[in-house]
Every structure is written in structure tokens, then in C-alpha cells.
Amino acid sequence: MVTRTRLSQVLRAPSRRIGAIGSASIAPRMSISPVRCLATSAPKLLARSPAVQHLAKLTSETYPGLKRDDKFATLTADDVAHFKQLLGGEHAVIDGAKAAAEDDLKPFNEDWMHKYRGQSRLVLKPASTDEVSQILKYCNERKLAVVPQGGNTGLVGGSVPIFDEIIINMSRMNQIHSFDDVSGSLVLDAGVILEVADQYLAERGYIFPLDLGAKGSCQVGGNVATNAGGLRLLRYGSLHGNVLGMEAVLPDGTVMNDLCALRKNNTGYDLKQLFIGGEGTLGIITKLVIQCPQRSSAVNVAFFGLESYEKAQLAFREAKKQLGEILSAFELMDSRSQEIVHQIKGEDRPLEGEHPFYCLIETSGSNGDHDYEKLEKFLEDVLTKEIVIDGVVAQGESQAKALWSWRESITECIGHGGGVYKYDVSIPLAEMYTLVEDVKARMGELGLIGETEEHPVSAVVGYGHMGDSNLHLNVAVRRYDAKVEQALEPFVYEWIAKRNGSISAEHGLGLAKKKFVQYSRNDTVIGLMKQIKNLYDPNGIMNPYKYI
């Protein structure tokens, strides 16, 4: 067993770098798999949920209430011939009418969680804005429904068809056009993979202002279309501020060119904002200009234990105050989440003792020594004030990654016991964790949770991006049980609506949350949204059956 030094002792020692405490204890004991650089295939760190199967059911069977809208035309051989001519052959058009084509279509028709499966017979892969424009113009005139598709890494079924919608896959529009290394503005195609863009920027000392687990597969156009939040929002803000310019194609083929690369441009309505988070229901984003910040040369990670959620809030407040401009992440984990990771991974925990709550802090700055000093002072302060009970600081990049890996593996480990009901929501910070407690209490009252097999629910777990008031409520189940679902919904949504929270913090509405949008938006706002949809897409061909 490795000797362990308490943070309180270390902080009193003369060593300037408290990170030294981590070097003996963390590195050899935790798996040091890279975090936030997941495989270039689809992201894997996700739980098996009750609806997940390895061969997805057709969405039309999972949602029997959904019916194909008769206003849409049915694909003909003439249509396929037209598209083949337009896009130039086999590479651009996969025709489900051919024998053995079913397998070719499968990855486009199905989401990566195997939760949603559509029945499209045609995938189009345009290579230019003009091709996107011609495709949409044709589809709009013919009333052929379409689904825009980026990396297909979403969680709410927004990027796959329900019925026979034509899939417009953006992967061939993957060029980085230019980068201004004085202003930091990056011009690139919508189909560029996020990690490719970030790597391009890393070589130039810059960083993409967005980071998320699926970075190896997701495309920047899809990120913007779903207004992805991710890990860097606390530091760099949302895409509504970081997207400087956009080119998008409207359903009638009109190209909206607003590729402004300037931070200040006050000349009329900022229409591109409607496409940020529009989930492909107004048009297809084809190019983007992104404001990219300088990459921080120094990154530090600390992990600590706390005795209550109130203390976690105090720690967050102090971190914002004392770490200020270098704070880049503040993550919360409850004790149950840590027990599960410990059990499933069979590895020692970052801290020896057990605590009701844990936080992970990341700092990113331009001067490693300064940042260490600030972090040290902060930790000494929260320890002295008894806000924090115990903690470690990663020494070096591999230990930092190990701590991040521990945090990120919660999602994967929770799924090992059967299935998980997952809610990714925003709640005002003061009450954020109360949702977990209330759901746990409700499961207890209804006799649904327990240690033994007769109880469907094995655990109610809470963790998430505390810096963004973004909670991941996970209800781990031994098996699918309608009683659990009935106990959860609409209970969870009503609970959130009462606190003016958001039922979808990060993943959008898609198909999964379409019917719950009224818990986060009132009828007036929903009505105004529908006006916008009708204005831009009067035939309703863009990503139908979803969103609002």
C-alpha cells in the first residue's frame, strides 16, 4: 500500500509545489487512459440505457405514435438519378435500392447508441456549398424531407431519420480554409471534425473554444447546430459568443453568407444565432468562422473531498474569487458515483477517505508557477476554513489526465449494472443537488430502490459541471421497469420547471425531448419558435418530427 500524505500536512511543508503529494499516490494506482481525447470513432464513455440494444429497434416502432407525414413525397428512381448526376456517382450517393446496400446505409440511419433507427434509402454527401444548395432546392420543390447529419454523435436522435428522410451527410465538407494568427479567427467547413480543428489550432498556439468527449467524431457544424456546451464553456463562454460568422443554406437553396470574421459587427439582426442550437431545422450550416483563444501553456488539476453540497458551493465561490481568470473547470461528484467507479474499475480512489462530495478543479494559465501558487493558496485557504476536508493535486500531465479519467469514467461505470435513466439538466446552483436527493427519496417511498434484486433501481447518482449549473442525474437500474419511468417522468421535468431550470442543458431537443419542451419554455415562446420555423421552412422538409 502506498503511503499517503494528507493535503493539510503537505500544505504546511516548505515545498512550494503541493502537486508533489500526488506523484506517489495517484500515478501508479489509477488507470492513465487519456481523457478528453477519446477515440476517433464514436465516443464510448456512455452507459447502456434501458432503450439501448445492439441492433436498434426502428424508431417508428419505439414511438408508435409517430406517423410519416403524407405531405412529403416518396423518393423515386428519377430523384436518385438526379442526385447521382449532381454529386457525381457512387461516392456521393448511396442508393438503398441496390442489392446489399442495406449495410452501407446502416451507420447513417442509426445513432451510435443504437437507440434510434431510421429507414432512409438515400444518403447524399455534398462536397460544396453549391451542392448543398442544389440538393435542398430540389428537395424543397419536390417536398422530399431531409435530415442534416454531422458526426452523428448526438444523444437525442436529432441526426438520424425517423422514416425515409434523405440524409445529407456533411463529412466531405471538411476543409480548414484559413486562420488569422493575430486575431484568432478560424474559417472552416461545417464537416471538419472538432479534434482535427483543435489539433490544427494547437500547432499554432491556439485552442478551439469548445471541447467534449466526442471530439474525435463530432463535426463543428453539428456542434454549432446543437449549441454544444462541453468542458470549456466555464472559461470561454458559449458558441453564441464564439461563432463570429456563418454560411448556411436555407431549405429553398438560398445561401446565407454571413462569414464575418470580426468581433464587432453591428449591422442588423444577428440571424446566424437562430442556427446555433437550431438542430438543422432551419437550414444546413456549411461554413463557420470561430473566435479562438490562445492555448494555455500551464494546466493544473486538483481533486478534493467535502462534507456537504453547501461546502461544495462555498468551494466554488472561493475558486471563482481566488483563481479568477485561470479557473477552467469545476466538476462535482457525489459519494455514490465514486463508490461505483471504485467498484467497477477495481482501482484505489484518488483520496483515501470517503466523503459525501468530491470536486475536481482545473486551472489553465500562461504561467505554471503563478498558477501553482494561486492554487496552493486557494487550497490552503479552503482547508483552513474547513470548506474542504482532503485533497490532492496532480503532478504533471499524466496525473492530471488520470484525475480527469476518474471523473469521466463515472458515466461508463454506472452503466455496468444494467441500464441508466440519464438526465442532463441545468438547475440554479443553490438547489442543483436537491434534485438527486428528491429523486432518491421518491424511489425509496415507492419501494423501487434497494440493495437486493427485487428492487429495479440500484442507485441514484449526481455529478456534473458545477461551474455551469449543469447536473447529470443518473438513475441506475438492474432492469427496465415501467414503474421507474413513471416515477421519474414527468416528476423530474416538473421539478426542474418549478425552479426555472432547463430540461436540456447540453444535448438539445431532437426527438427525445420534443414532447417535453414546455417544461423549459412557455407557450408564448414556443409559439414564436414555430413562427420562425414556418418562416424559414414553410414546407417543413428540414429534420421533421423533431425539435419543437
Place this chain on the structure above:
Amino acid sequence: MVTRTRLSQVLRAPSRRIGAIGSASIAPRMSISPVRCLATSAPKLLARSPAVQHLAKLTSETYPGLKRDDKFATLTADDVAHFKQLLGGEHAVIDGAKAAAEDDLKPFNEDWMHKYRGQSRLVLKPASTDEVSQILKYCNERKLAVVPQGGNTGLVGGSVPIFDEIIINMSRMNQIHSFDDVSGSLVLDAGVILEVADQYLAERGYIFPLDLGAKGSCQVGGNVATNAGGLRLLRYGSLHGNVLGMEAVLPDGTVMNDLCALRKNNTGYDLKQLFIGGEGTLGIITKLVIQCPQRSSAVNVAFFGLESYEKAQLAFREAKKQLGEILSAFELMDSRSQEIVHQIKGEDRPLEGEHPFYCLIETSGSNGDHDYEKLEKFLEDVLTKEIVIDGVVAQGESQAKALWSWRESITECIGHGGGVYKYDVSIPLAEMYTLVEDVKARMGELGLIGETEEHPVSAVVGYGHMGDSNLHLNVAVRRYDAKVEQALEPFVYEWIAKRNGSISAEHGLGLAKKKFVQYSRNDTVIGLMKQIKNLYDPNGIMNPYKYI
């Protein structure tokens, strides 16, 4: 004469704080008027421009091509009686029909530069969202045109009527409703004065993510309606990222309540974004939720000279790289601007020698010692690399304010010689200063610029927020001359359009730039904007004759 120490010598001295060099030279020699905390009346630091008179001409006379639209109804005694009943008497309604009422209406009809003057007979001052809603519903049904008005500090004539539009002044909606000192979200009325909001936040260790010269008079609702940029954009980003929630009243009286206080909310189109920079043409913003960052405890200011614009770009690049997260301003000034300030103020310059360009850098961070060390290292580096020729660092708050005052007084000093043609524009950084050179060359070729009285133009000056690619091109004239105007327009706008710049970086379109919008937006985008306007305001009653 005060002895002066060159930065190069100071940097080699053992003193840890290079700021010491400033203490002897700057403080006693520069006026230490507070910067960025201008008077609580209208902002004063602005030039007399050719169109400025102390009794403004009626806008309808200045723009004889503009005609009152007959589709709008004319105010009747019944209308006035209705509003008096609704808002409760004299305090809420100023009725121009009464004798001696002309003077009461003047400050509402006229902009603070005395450049635009409307002919409204009625000012309404609602005190609640419901009152705003009832006013607009009535006006929309009666087809009475209206102008929303905040602090009336704009530069483009957007907040005053042209003809007899009813003025809806928001100053009575001035409550701060709540502040969450953990998340930093502030809920307040649209009519709260920016400085009042910032002071409220300062007492709680937070800062409003927007700062501008007119902070003592402007209202946050107007700031958002005009998408104000200002001094903190480089650090905190634009209002598109910092406005978390909004309540606005549409022309038909519908209240759009989207007062979300969360950083992550992905549930449908982000409609509030259309009102950010919408200049009151879609509705009236009544309440806001703003994401406020922690206030930095340490602020440092440095001022230095450079031999070329290329070196200024290099300095900016290095500042971003080395100062990273603490850089909060990077301002550019050319030599002509400094000559003028020196002549008019009769004070010594911050630096002894003369240089082709000058930059002012501000850092804001949580640890003064760390920030000084970074700044010292940066300055040593740019001096060693001969990017910078000379420089001083302010020692203490009053010197920092003095340097800011020197920078900010450019605008005022340029106006002393007669008038100024002012262009506040965005241009990609590499070519930003070329506009000043090209305009100067054009004035020379046309024989319009010279030292003697027969030349109308006395100077072509460039300065601005380099960190945001935001140039202030000022053409100082001895007298108004149509030849100068013809030489400038559309030359300047065409020049900017060729480089994909923006003809309005900060101040919006209003009346002043309505007819030039096509230089920054293509016909397709302008057409789409008009669609949005028609959707929300089919009767066109909101702020007519302006914007697009």
C-alpha cells in the same frame, strides 16, 4: 523638467516593479481626470462634428428625402387621454399639446450630440412590463409609430423620433431584482443605468461584462438593444454570450418571457438573440439576466511606443501569448492623434520621444504580483526583440487612470479644430491601419489636406480598440466642405466592404447608417432581415425610418 528613465534601463535594474518608472514622470504631468467613469449626465468626450449644432436642426430638414409614412395614425386627444389613464397622470405622460410643454419634450426629442431632432408630442414612461405591453398593443392597433428610448446616448440617431413617433422612455423601469453571488447571474430591469448596475456588482466582488464611456447615462436595455461593445469585449466577449435571459414586449403586446438565468439551456431557437442589436425595431426589452464575471482585484496599465503598424501587430500577438488570460485591453493610437492631444491639452506626453505608433495595454487579474511579473517579462521581451521602442507602466490607480485619460481624450481633442468626420469600423487586423493611410493619401491627391487655412482637412487620424479589430477613423476638418464628404463616402464604405469589414463596429445602424448597410451585408442577408422585421412588426410601428 522631470528626469525620465527609459524602459530599457528600468528593466535592467533590480527593481521588481517596473511601474516605478512611471511614478515620477506621469503623475504630476498628466491630468488625472477619471476615465471610464464619465459624468452621470450625457457623455462629454465627443467631438463637434460638422452636423453638430447646439440647437439641432430637425432631422426631417437634415434628411429632406425622408417623408412621414401616411400609414401611421396621428395622435389624437383621445389617445393622450387613454395613456394618461393607463399610466397615471402627469408623471408618466408629457403632453406636447399643453402650453410651455415644448421644453419638457426637448431632451426626449433630441440626441445628446444635437445632431438629430424629432417632433414627438408625447413621451410615455411605463413603470412595468404590463404597462409596456398595454402601450404597444394600443399603438399597434391604432397604427401609432413608436420609438423605444433608453439613456439616449447613441451616436446614430436610433433613440429619437424623426417625425411624430411616440417616445417610450424606459427610465422608470430601473430596479435590480436579484443577484446570485455563486453563479454571477444578475436580473434587472432594462432601464437600469449601466454604472448603477456595475456599482451594485462592485460591492459584491463582481463586474458588469460591458463598459463604455457613457456608462453614467446609458441603460442596460439600450446597451443590449444596440449590442454595445465597449472596453471589456476583448476580455469578456460580446453580449450575445453574456445575456442569459430576456423579457421583451412585442409590437402586438405579447410578452416574450425568456428570463432564464442558466448558462446552458438547449431547448429551441434562441430568439432573444434577435433583440440583441435589434435597435428596438422588433419590440422593447423590459428585463434582462446577465452573466457577470468576478471583478479582478489587480489592474495594471502600460503605455509604449512602436516604429510601425507591423510592430504593433507583433506586440498584440505577443501580448495575447504572454499575458493570455490577464490581458483586458489593447489600444492603438497613431502619432498624429498624440500630437493633437499634446497640443490641445498642453501637457507632456506619457513618453518623451515621438513614435509612429503607441499602444496602451491593460491587464486585470486576481493577483497583482503575478500580473506585474507577467507584464514585466512581456515588456522586457518585446523591448529585447525591438518590437517596442520605449514604454512606461503606471504605478497605482491614479496613474493608470491618467494613461487611460490620455488615450480617451483623443476624441475630444480632435474636435477642437472645427469638425470631425467619424467612422467607427471593424477591419481585419492586418489591413486595419491601411484605411487611415489610404484616406490620407486620397485627401492629399485631391488637395483637400494641408497645414494652411485653404485646405478643409487638417488631419486624418487613426486609433481604436486593436484587440477587437475596431478602428476609429477620424478626419478632422477646419470647416464643413461637401468636397470632403464626397471624397470620403462611399470611398470609406467601399474600402471596408472590399475587406469584409463592418461599417458599424459598435454603434449600430440607426438612421445614420441605414442607407449604407449593403456595404456590410449582402442583399440575401438584408432580405432575410426584412423577413424577420415583417414577421414581428407587420404594421412597422417599431422605430420606423431606421435600421434596415
